[in-house]
Amino acid sequence: MSRIVLDIDGVMAGFVEGANRLALDMTGKALASPALCWNWLTEGPGETLTPEENKALWDCIGKSDTFWVDLPELPHAGALVTAANRWLAKGHDVIFLTTRTRGVDIKAQTDVWLQQAGVDLPRTILIAGNKGEVLAALKADVFVDDYAPNILDACAKSPNTNCILLAQPWNADATEEIDRAGALRLGPEATTWAIDTFLGTGKGWRDV
Numbered sequence: 001m002s003r004i005v006l007d008i009d010g011v012m013a014g015f016v017e018g019a020n021r022l023a024l025d026m027t028g029k030a031l032a033s034p035a036l037c038w039n040w041l042t043e044g045p046g047e048t049l050t051p052e053e054n055k056a057l058w059d060c061i062g063k064s065d066t067f068w069v070d071l072p073e074l075p076h077a078g079a080l081v082t083a084a085n086r087w088l089a090k091g092h093d094v095i096f097l098t099t100r101t102r103g104v105d106i107k108a109q110t111d112v113w114l115q116q117a118g119v120d121l122p123r124t125i126l127i128a129g130n131k132g133e134v135l136a137a138l139k140a141d142v143f144v145d146d147y148a149p150n151i152l153d154a155c156a157k158s159p160n161t162n163c164i165l166l167a168q169p170w171n172a173d174a175t176e177e178i179d180r181a182g183a184l185r186l187g188p189e190a191t192t193w194a195i196d197t198f199l200g201t202g203k204g205w206r207d208v
């Protein structure tokens with residue numbers, strides 16, 4: 001039995017698309033899509049929000065009981081869900097680890113979103129920011145995230161966890177750093193292939 005930990009936003013759920021939709025409604029501004037950097041809401045290239053607009057956007061997310069439910073699925077989400085259900089059916093633990101902090105009933109919204117995306121029961125959701133420490137405590141075997149600092153933190157604090165940075169435009173500049181840390185930066189198809197290979201052989205990419 002292995003323990004696979006998956007981030008949600010930027011891995012399965014289109015947080016950028018959801019935030020951009022809200023930003024367009026609130027300000028009339030069309031922000032970069034796809035986002036080209038982590039802080040695309042307030043940093044270029046392209047149109048950005050003022051600090052006041054950014055605060056108003058996050059306040060709106062904080063008061064919403066539907067923002068996280070309404071996020072679109074990323075194009076490859078269906079394939080990841082199929083793989084996650086296959087891992088669950090084989091008796092592996094699949095845990096969804098997110099740092100979502102703003103919103104009404106975040107965990108319930110997240111569960112409804114995963115259900116709508118087709119993730120089977122049991123849907124285990126953890127909301128936490130200190131992902132490296134959480135992964136070490138969980139003794140996670142595999143971790144997938146789209147935020148390079150989370151992967152580097154995981155490599156440092158949870159050395160037995162095999163980490164994958166899911167390739168997105170906003171983490172393209174982290175490739176070398178990720179490689180040096182012993183993690184992989186992979187697209188969605190290669191991600192499920194790498195995890196299937198690990199589950200089949202028991203050999204992680206940190207062992208070879």
Ligand SMILES: [Mg+2]
Nearest residue numbers: 007009010146
């Ligand atoms: Mg993410």
